[in-house]
Amino acid sequence: MRRSTLILLLIFWVGIAQAQIRLGQSRYTPSKPVDILELNYSSPQKYRIAEIKAVGLATLDEVAVISLAGLRVDDEISVPGDAISNALRKLWGQGIIGDVKILVTKIEDNDIYLLLELTERPRFSRVEFSGVNKTQESELKDKIKIRGRVVRDDVLSTSQRNIRQYFVDKGFLNTEVKVIQERDTTLPNSVKIKFDVDTRSKVKINKINIYGNEEIADRRIKGRLKKTKEHPRMHFFRELASRISNTTPKSAKEAIVYRNVVSDEEVKDYFSRNFKLNIFTASKYVAKDFREDKDGLIGFYNSRGYRDAAILADSTYRHAENTINLDISLEEGQKYYYRNISFVGNYLHPDEVLLSRLGINKGDVYNKERLEKRLNYDPQRGDDVSSLYQDDGYLFFQIDPVEVKVQADSIDIEMRIFEGPQVTVNSVSIQGNERTSDHVVMREIRILPGQKFNRSLLVRTIRELSQLGYFDPEKIEPDMRPNFENATVDITFILEERPNDQIELSGGWGGFFGFVGTVGLVFNNFSIKNIGNFEKWRPLPVGDGQKLSLRVQANGRTFQNYSISLTEPWFGGKKPNALSVSFNHSVQRQLDFMGGNFDMEIGSFKITGATVGLSKRVTWPDDYFMVSQSLTFQIYEFNEFGTSFGLSFPTGRANSLAFNNTIARNNIDNPIYPRLGSNISLATSFTPPYASLNPNINSESPDEERFRWLEYHKWMFDASFYTPVFGSTKWVMSARTHMGFLGSYGNRIGIIPLERFVLGGDGMNFNNFALGQEIIGLRGYDNQSITPGRETRFDPNSTEGFGGIVYNKHVMELRFLVSPNPSATIFLLGFAEAGNNWGSYAEFNPYNLKKSAGFGARIFMPAFGLLGLDWGYGFDPIPGSTQRSGAQFHFTIGQQFR
Numbered sequence: 022m023r024r025s026t027l028i029l030l031l032i033f034w035v036g037i038a039q040a041q042i043r044l045g046q047s048r049y050t051p052s053k054p055v056d057i058l059e060l061n062y063s064s065p066q067k068y069r070i071a072e073i074k075a076v077g078l079a080t081l082d083e084v085a086v087i088s089l090a091g092l093r094v095d096d097e098i099s100v101p102g103d104a105i106s107n108a109l110r111k112l113w114g115q116g117i118i119g120d121v122k123i124l125v126t127k128i129e130d131n132d133i134y135l136l137l138e139l140t141e142r143p144r145f146s147r148v149e150f151s152g153v154n155k156t157q158e159s160e161l162k163d164k165i166k167i168r169g170r171v172v173r174d175d176v177l178s179t180s181q182r183n184i185r186q187y188f189v190d191k192g193f194l195n196t197e198v199k200v201i202q203e204r205d206t207t208l209p210n211s212v213k214i215k216f217d218v219d220t221r222s223k224v225k226i227n228k229i230n231i232y233g234n235e236e237i238a239d240r241r242i243k244g245r246l247k248k249t250k251e252h253p254r255m256h257f258f259r260e261l262a263s264r265i266s267n268t269t270p271k272s273a274k275e276a277i278v279y280r281n282v283v284s285d286e287e288v289k290d291y292f293s294r295n296f297k298l299n300i301f302t303a304s305k306y307v308a309k310d311f312r313e314d315k316d317g318l319i320g321f322y323n324s325r326g327y328r329d330a331a332i333l334a335d336s337t338y339r340h341a342e343n344t345i346n347l348d349i350s351l352e353e354g355q356k357y358y359y360r361n362i363s364f365v366g367n368y369l370h371p372d373e374v375l376l377s378r379l380g381i382n383k384g385d386v387y388n389k390e391r392l393e394k395r396l397n398y399d400p401q402r403g404d405d406v407s408s409l410y411q412d413d414g415y416l417f418f419q420i421d422p423v424e425v426k427v428q429a430d431s432i433d434i435e436m437r438i439f440e441g442p443q444v445t446v447n448s449v450s451i452q453g454n455e456r457t458s459d460h461v462v463m464r465e466i467r468i469l470p471g472q473k474f475n476r477s478l479l480v481r482t483i484r485e486l487s488q489l490g491y492f493d494p495e496k497i498e499p500d501m502r503p504n505f506e507n508a509t510v511d512i513t514f515i516l517e518e519r520p521n522d523q524i525e526l527s528g529g530w531g532g533f534f535g536f537v538g539t540v541g542l543v544f545n546n547f548s549i550k551n552i553g554n555f556e557k558w559r560p561l562p563v564g565d566g567q568k569l570s571l572r573v574q575a576n577g578r579t580f581q582n583y584s585i586s587l588t589e590p591w592f593g594g595k596k597p598n599a600l601s602v603s604f605n606h607s608v609q610r611q612l613d614f615m616g617g618n619f620d621m622e623i624g625s626f627k628i629t630g631a632t633v634g635l636s637k638r639v640t641w642p643d644d645y646f647m648v649s650q651s652l653t654f655q656i657y658e659f660n661e662f663g664t665s666f667g668l669s670f671p672t673g674r675a676n677s678l679a680f681n682n683t684i685a686r687n688n689i690d691n692p693i694y695p696r697l698g699s700n701i702s703l704a705t706s707f708t709p710p711y712a713s714l715n716p717n718i719n720s721e722s723p724d725e726e727r728f729r730w731l732e733y734h735k736w737m738f739d740a741s742f743y744t745p746v747f748g749s750t751k752w753v754m755s756a757r758t759h760m761g762f763l764g765s766y767g768n769r770i771g772i773i774p775l776e777r778f779v780l781g782g783d784g785m786n787f788n789n790f791a792l793g794q795e796i797i798g799l800r801g802y803d804n805q806s807i808t809p810g811r812e813t814r815f816d817p818n819s820t821e822g823f824g825g826i827v828y829n830k831h832v833m834e835l836r837f838l839v840s841p842n843p844s845a846t847i848f849l850l851g852f853a854e855a856g857n858n859w860g861s862y863a864e865f866n867p868y869n870l871k872k873s874a875g876f877g878a879r880i881f882m883p884a885f886g887l888l889g890l891d892w893g894y895g896f897d898p899i900p901g902s903t904q905r906s907g908a909q910f911h912f913t914i915g916q917q918f919r
Contacts, residue, residue, distance in 0.1 A: 074135070189308075201214070306337065332350065498515045568590075588601040599636045626658070682707075695755075735764075756832070780807040801893030874894060
């Protein structure tokens with residue numbers, strides 16, 4: 022018994038001694054690394070870290086990984102203990118480690134040697150897509166950006182969800198995204214990822230049901246849902262079939278079958294009362310757009326006096342595989358009116374002045390949106406209540422409308438005003454103008470240091486900077502830093518430059534004509550003084566706001582034009598006086614087309630001219646006006662060509678010295694896509710009355726004498742007006758009118774055969790050359806087709822002049838902005854226009870106009886300028902024809918002013 026007890030005690034003592042040797046002070050080297058987590062937590066020991074190593078790394082840096090663990094050589098730790106646990110948590114928390122163990126490789130006295138055994142997570146080496154186009158693939162790669170990241174389930178799930186949401190936002194609600202992973206053998210520890218996208222068909226809105234509306238009809242409510250629309254064709258036939266046959270079809274195809282039971286009269290009646298074809302907005306369902314449309318719908322009700330209007334419920338439910346129905350339940354509430362409007366806290370201006378500015382009277386329908394505009398900022402009128410104060414320096418002005426009493430259908434409003442101190446502009450600076458010199462920008466700034474703050478001048482400055490064309494007008498933003506204690510404000514205009522130089526390249530081989538094309542270069546921010554500074558060449562010297570234009574145009578041997586011009590907008594550097602100098606040479610040749618010898622020239626017409634002009638801004642009647650004067654000298658040379666203009670001599674020369682005057686007012690907000698404002702100009706040209714100075718010249722004199730020096734006066738009036746419509750800045754109505762008159766100083770000379778008007782077509786001088794004439798476009802008709810003398814122009818026996826002496830033209834355009842991106846501004850338009858051209862004042866009839874209508878598109882790219890394509894239909898016959906002009910396509914380059 023004693024012997025047995027002794028043996029047991031000996032075994033127990035040996036076991037304790039071995040445990041102490043394993044974790045104690047004695048030297049112990051395990052035969053293989055031991056996982057610290059497997060050690061006995063009931064008997065931890067303190068050690069000094071003598072060495073830390075990491076194994077299993079493929080791409081990560083060993084030193085960096087050890088640093089992330091938070092363990093360092095010479096640190097004293099308990100084994101096992103919190104330091105080890107914390108290290109494990111830190112490594113796991115980085116998300117880049119797939120597996121980790123902390124092992125003990127050796128223990129010597131108080132020193133412990135640690136080994137981090139790691140398994141790296143693989144990384145995404147390449148991302149591919151299937152089932153998408155190139156544009157979508159590029160946008161998706163920018164959206165998910167997972168290349169080079171660690172492969173983790175949450176990253177894949179987020180990417181998969183984002184890709185699906187990308188297509189859901191485009192109306193593909195049934196989109197499925199599959200993830201396929203493959204190991205990339207070309208790179209260590211890498212995975213190729215492929216997203217297989219099946220968008221399926223777009224989910225369209227079959228029908229929108231409106232409930233609870235009594236005062237506003239379904240049609241108007243659906244019209245206010247700007248981006249949430251019923252499928253028009255499906256809805257049209259389904260509603261007809263349901264109404265006529267009392268049967269509800271399940272699809273558009275089935276609904277069309279029911280068309281046989283509907284009479285033409287019923288179709289026309291229903292169409293005129295209920296059907297609205299939506300051109301620009303699809304019927305796809307996008308949840309985000311629907312939420313915005315619901316807010317807009319409540320705002321519409323509020324603007325009609327329904328202050329308490331609310332959407333009680335809305336729901337979507339499947340109608341068919343790719344269609345849904347939408348239900349909206351409304352509570353309109355009562356219609357309210359303004360009753361008493363009072364002001365509190367106004368010391369500078371009496372109630373009567375503020376009420377006049379407000380423009381809302383007792384008894385007007387309650388309109389929250391209009392009230393907000395009239396109080397704070399009304400861009401169309403500009404005379405809101407806030408402008409009364411902020412234009413006088415009261416930057417901190419605040420006005421808060423409070424409904425103090427609501428009784429029956431009437432609301433009493435109390436306007437609580439805080440006027441604040443009068444603020445002075447402390448500093449004005451600019452940022453973002455890397456190419457443009459500071460002085461070019463600063464000279465356009467209207468709000469200056471030391472002045473009282475003026476909101477109108479701030480808005481005007483933004484407009485002037487937009488008009489320069491050097492900066493993105495959508496991103497010009499004033500950063501204002503007001504200081505209430507000092508009653509000052511610091512203003513910084515944040516600018517984003519955009520390319521504004523333009524290149525015009527077009528060309529081809531025109532058969533027997535030869536080379537046909539145009540090469541044009543326009544440098545809108547040129548700098549003469551930096552010609553010697555090659556650091557400023559980009560590719561030519563830039564920065565001083567000067568404009569250099571070079572252009573060569575050719576249509577084989579039949580036509581060539583060469584022009585160069587230079588404009589300095591601030592001649593002298595102190596005032597906005599623009600000095601311009603230009604030179605041009607054009608030649609038009611008549612080849613032997615009838616004889617088949619296309620190399621033989623049988624006639625030519627040349628114009629060589631130069632112009633020097635000076636224009637300046639004026640402050641009366643307001644500072645949107647500009648007055649310009651210029652002097653133009655031109656030489657007209659005819660070689661067997663004079664009879665084409667109705668002259669009695671085929672070969673000869675005429676000269677012209679004209680003094681030109683222009684009075685213009687331009688306050689449009691954007692030169693490319695104007696939304697607000699107008700551009701009105703009256704241009705006149707006068708030559709000296711040569712016949713009065715030379716009594717030997719009269720109506721009986723030979724044409725060589727009468728027209729050696731051209732004698733005339735010309736008047737050109739142009740007006741364009743722009744206003745937003747449909748409550749959106751994307752929709753703009755443009756109304757324009759143009760008219761011109763050519764006159765003489767008496768009957769001794771009469772009206773000259775040159776400088777007349779040619780009308781019709783795209784209004785460009787490219788394939789419809791008309792040297793010595795004023796070219797006017799009229800879409801829907803051939804180039805120059807509405808021009809007196811057109812039929813007999815090249816008849817040598819005809820004495821009729823070519824061109825009109827009076828014209829007028831009127832245009833209405835409805836424009837829709839597709840993309841405001843400065844690198845490619847795109848807008849669509851529908852137009853209706855009318856105009857005519859008369860060869861004498863006796864024939865002039867402003868009501869006898871050639872009418873047309875159509876649609877088109879414009880795209881502005883900084884490198885190429887404004888490019889346009891129009892389809893127009895002419896409703897009237899051209900002179901000499903009995904048939905309607907019909908459909909025409911027109912291509913334009915540049916901003917067509919007339």
